[in-house]
Amino acid sequence: MLRDLYRDAEHLFRVVLLCVVGVLVFLVARAVAVPKGFGEYGHYRAPAIRDAAAKTPVFAGQAACAECHDDVLATKAAGAHRGVHCEACHGPLSAHAADPSAVEVALPDGRALCVTCHEQNASRPASFPQVVPSEHAGDDVCTECHVPHAPSVQ
Amino acid sequence: MDETRRDLLATGGKLLILTGAAGIGLDFVLAGEPEKAPNYDVMKHWWGMAIDIEKCIGCGNCVRACKAENDVPKEPFYFRTWVERYYVPDVDPREPHAEMQPKVDSPNGGYDGFDDVYRHEKSGKTFFVPKMCNQCAHSPCVQVCPVGATFESPDGVVLVDKSYCLGCRYCVQACPYGCRFIDPRTHTVDKCTLCYHRITKGLTTACCEACPTGARMLVDLKNPDDPIHEFLRSNKVQILKPQMATGAKVYYNGLDGSVR
Numbered sequence: 012m013l014r015d016l017y018r019d020a021e022h023l024f025r026v027v028l029l030c031v032v033g034v035l036v037f038l039v040a041r042a043v044a045v046p047k048g049f050g051e052y053g054h055y056r057a058p059a060i061r062d063a064a065a066k067t068p069v070f071a072g073q074a075a076c077a078e079c080h081d082d083v084l085a086t087k088a089a090g091a092h093r094g095v096h097c098e099a100c101h102g103p104l105s106a107h108a109a110d111p112s113a114v115e116v117a118l119p120d121g122r123a124l125c126v127t128c129h130e131q132n133a134s135r136p137a138s139f140p141q142v143v144p145s146e147h148a149g150d151d152v153c154t155e156c157h158v159p160h161a162p163s164v165q
Numbered sequence: 166m167d168e169t170r171r172d173l174l175a176t177g178g179k180l181l182i183l184t185g186a187a188g189i190g191l192d193f194v195l196a197g198e199p200e201k202a203p204n205y206d207v208m209k210h211w212w213g214m215a216i217d218i219e220k221c222i223g224c225g226n227c228v229r230a231c232k233a234e235n236d237v238p239k240e241p242f243y244f245r246t247w248v249e250r251y252y253v254p255d256v257d258p259r260e261p262h263a264e265m266q267p268k269v270d271s272p273n274g275g276y277d278g279f280d281d282v283y284r285h286e287k288s289g290k291t292f293f294v295p296k297m298c299n300q301c302a303h304s305p306c307v308q309v310c311p312v313g314a315t316f317e318s319p320d321g322v323v324l325v326d327k328s329y330c331l332g333c334r335y336c337v338q339a340c341p342y343g344c345r346f347i348d349p350r351t352h353t354v355d356k357c358t359l360c361y362h363r364i365t366k367g368l369t370t371a372c373c374e375a376c377p378t379g380a381r382m383l384v385d386l387k388n389p390d391d392p393i394h395e396f397l398r399s400n401k402v403q404i405l406k407p408q409m410a411t412g413a414k415v416y417y418n419g420l421d422g423s424v425r
Contacts, residue, residue, distance in 0.1 A: 046329075052207075055316035059326035060207065063318075066362035069234045070374045095377045099226055103233050103371075128224045128377055133283040134250050134291040135222045139378070 070098050071108035079111065083160055090161030091140075100124060100159070121154040205365045210320040211387040212359055213414030214370075215396050216295055218421075220380035223248055223293035225275040230375030232276070234360060241273040243346050245357040246297035246372055248275030253423045254289040267423040294417075294424050295381065297372070298323060298344040298357035299405060302412030306336035306345060306356075315354070321386075321414060322359045330354050341409050359383070386414070 048057035076097040077084055087093050098104055100119055107114040122144070131141045142148075148156075157163070231237060231246045252268040272279065275293075283291045301307075304323050307315050314329035315336055330353035337345045337354060348355040360370035368374075369383045384393035396402070396418070403420040404413040417424075 049313070052319050053316055054313040056313070056326050056329060059316070059324065059329070060318050060361075062326070062328075063322075063324045063358055063361040064205070064365040068360075068363050068366065068368055068371075070230065070363075070368075070371050072363075072368040072374060074368075092377075094379050096374050098230075099375045099377045103230070127226070127278055128222055130281070131284070132223065132279060132281045133286065134252075134279060134281075134293055136219055136292075139222050 068105050069103040071103075071105040073097060075105075075108040078108075086158075086160045090158075090163065092160060092162055121152050121159065125153040125157075125159075207319040209387060210364075210385050211414075212321045212364060213300055213384050213386055213393070213416065214297070214359070214373075215382040215384050215393055215402075215416045215418070217380050217382075217400075218292060218294055218417055218419040220378040221248070221293040221295055222378055222380075223250060223275060223279045224377065225278045226375040226377060227295060227372035227381060228274050228276045230371040231357075234363075234371030235358070237355070238349060240349075241276070243348070243355075244274040245344075245355070246274075246295065247271055248279075249294045249296055249424075250275075250279055250291065251294060251421065251423060252283055252286070252289055252291040253421065265423060269425075290421075292419075292421065294420075295372075296342065296344070297415065298359070299342055299411065299413035299415040300357075300359055302414060303410065305339040305341060305409075305411060309335040309339040311335065318361075322361055322364075323356070324358055324361060325354055325356060327351060327353045341406050341411060342413075384416075 046056050049055070051057035052060075073096045080097070083097075087095075101116055102119075104114065104116060107116055126144055129141055131143045135141055153159075225248060227246055228244065228248060231244075232239065235245055237243055237245050249269050249271045253265065254267075256265070257263060279293075283289075300321060300323055302317065302321065304315075304317055307317055307323060310316075311333065312329055312331055314326045314331070316324060316326070318324050332347060332352045332354065334347060334354070337347065345354050345356045347353070360368070360372075363370060364383065370381075373381045373383050382392065382396070384396075385391050386393060393416075397416065400418040402416045402418055404416060405420075405424070406413070
């Protein structure tokens with residue numbers, strides 16, 4: 012009786028075999044196709060986070076400036092520009108911070124730089140110090156009267 | 166014949182078991198150990214930004230710093246951050262129902278600063294609004310990405326996996342704040358990363374570094390000592406397009422109702 016029931020069982024084995032092979036092919040293909048770390052935090056490649064963090068900064072940051080230029084920071088601390096970071100005016104200088112002798116820091120063009128912030132503009136907050144440069148100083152350079160690091164009138 | 170088939174099945178079965186084990190093993194080998202940035206735990210931060218419109222002077226330092234730091238194309242239509250100028254006219258007492266029509270401009274994204282075009286206006290008000298990616302916690306751009314190339318990192322920054330991006334532009338259209346563009350060099354999408362390469366090293370973003378008035382503040386909402394908590398407590402703070410429920414994490418102080 013039982014023997015009769017399983018007499019033609021071979022083709023069942025064949026179907027099961029095919030299913031198992033299918034699952035295995037899927038597993039292997041998946042292992043090859045899904046990139047490393049995908050799904051660790053969500054539906055994305057987790058190492059992409061590390062890729063985003065890998066770039067080298069261009070701006071060194073205020074702390075790097077303070078390592079050597081504490082005298083300038085002391086001057087700045089007393090003036091209205093105390094909140095302005097060095098690289099806001101001097102530009103990105105991580106190369107200089109990494110090797111101070113390699114990159115010479117160019118002094119910014121006083122007149123062109125100062126008006127970037129301090130030229131009269133109706134859209135600026137009224138409390139912010141603004142001038143019409145031609146009326147305020149004619150053709151004179153700002154630094155003839157003002158000290159950029161502590162900009163009160165000399 | 167029967168013997169042969171049995172042998173075949175037995176051998177085949179053994180091979181299958183071996184292949185299966187190999188397949189699962191291969192999965193582990195390819196997945197490898199999860200890699201972590203040194204001295205930085207993604208689970209201990211939740212980044213955002215605070216912008217004080219009352220301090221913004223429209224100098225364009227943030228726009229220039231961002232382009233320098235992140236190698237953003239110099240053409241005047243690629244920006245990770247930009248500054249808009251608003252001019253909001255007074256309500257006309259003769260026509261008080263008329264829809265308010267603010268004028269918005271952003272010449273070269275504010276890269277070259279702003280000419281004082283409103284100096285002769287006797288009425289209305291005008292101000293600057295710095296714009297950038299709002300680092301949404303429920304970001305529409307992430308939801309539409311078909312391949313998982315853009316995502317919210319565990320520390321709350323919306324990032325792009327450039328090796329995965331197809332350049333399909335779905336996210337460019339989905340972003341309600343217009344913060345994304347296709348990089349003409351790679352043909353993949355590009356956006357503000359909140360200077361992820363800086364903040365994971367303990368630095369502030371390039372725009373915050375360059376802002377002379379402190380109008381921008383990088384904030385870590387998971388840090389109980391961060392000044393953001395005092396900022397949110399002591400100011401009337403708003404996000405852009407709150408009705409879209411994006412979970413934006415760029416908090417504006419002094420945001421006028423006319424700003425879109």
